[in-house]
Amino acid sequence: DAGVIQSPRHEVTEMGQEVTLRCKPISGHDYLFWYRQTMMRGLELLIYFNNNVPIDDSGMPEDRFSAKMPNASFSTLKIQPSEPRDSAVYFCASSPRGDTQYFGPGTRLTVL
Amino acid sequence: AQTVTQSQPEMSVQEAETVTLSCTYDTSESDYYLFWYKQPPSRQMILVIRQEAYKQQNATENRFSVNFQKAAKSFSLKISDSQLGDAAMYFCAYTGYGGATNKLIFGTGTLLAVQP
Numbered sequence: 001d002a003g004v005i006q007s008p009r010h011e012v013t014e015m016g017q018e019v020t021l022r023c024k025p026i027s028g029h030d031y032l033f034w035y036r037q038t039m040m041r042g043l044e045l046l047i048y049f050n051n052n053v054p055i056d057d058s059g060m061p062e063d064r065f066s067a068k069m070p071n072a073s074f075s076t077l078k079i080q081p082s083e084p085r086d087s088a089v090y091f092c093a094s095s096p097r098g099d100t101q102y103f104g105p106g107t108r109l110t111v112l
Numbered sequence: 113a114q115t116v117t118q119s120q121p122e123m124s125v126q127e128a129e130t131v132t133l134s135c136t137y138d139t140s141e142s143d144y145y146l147f148w149y150k151q152p153p154s155r156q157m158i159l160v161i162r163q164e165a166y167k168q169q170n171a172t173e174n175r176f177s178v179n180f181q182k183a184a185k186s187f188s189l190k191i192s193d194s195q196l197g198d199a200a201m202y203f204c205a206y207t208g209y210g211g212a213t214n215k216l217i218f219g220t221g222t223l224l225a226v227q228p
Binding site: 033042043045048056089091093098099100101102103105106108 | 145147149154155156157158159162203207209215216218220221
């Protein structure tokens with residue numbers, strides 16, 4: 001069975017550009033989470049969805065970040081405009097009931 | 113607010129030996145889940161083991177086992193017969209039970225080196 005799929009795996013962009021990260025959760029999982037990992041702040045929850053509905057977005061840094069989940073098999077995290085301080089590894093995770101979370105391989109984002 | 117503390121930034125173990133990683137947490141909830149995740153250099157977050165707080169029996173997964181002390185709020189991970197592939201960053205994590213909050217709260221991690 002396929003795990004959580006994220007794309008792209010690596011993204012290098014210039015400051016001011018729009019960045020879109022994509023995630024396909026494990027089939028049948030009702031919860032989807034977006035995390036960011038940096039050396040300074042560790043792992044931070046940005047937002048999570050239950051049955052495609054955003055439940056908690058209190059971790060989203062600012063209005064430049066937005067996330068959507070148009071259906072049960074797809075979610076996006078968008079940064080517009082991007083800034084160098086957004087450079088991090090972004091993880092998507094999914095969970096069948098909201099407790100045990102299974103992570104994707106992550107997207108390493110570099111903003112120059 | 114719930115917190116997770118890993119007091120060992122780095123640990124080292126000889127191949128085939130046993131090592132224990134420490135984790136303590138703070139919560140006012142009575143039901144919750146605790147996890148250990150492994151993050152090798154590839155950056156993938158891999159679930160190692162999970163413990164439900166209402167279960168007294170310590171969880172085990174092959175060479176990995178936990179010592180869960182609910183009263184002391186302690187959740188240590190024991191790795192037996194350590195292998196080179198066990199070298200990674202290990203994160204302890206907590207989440208509440210019942211959907212009140214599904215946020216995973218992570219510790220700062222313990223970097224485990226395995227010496228041949």
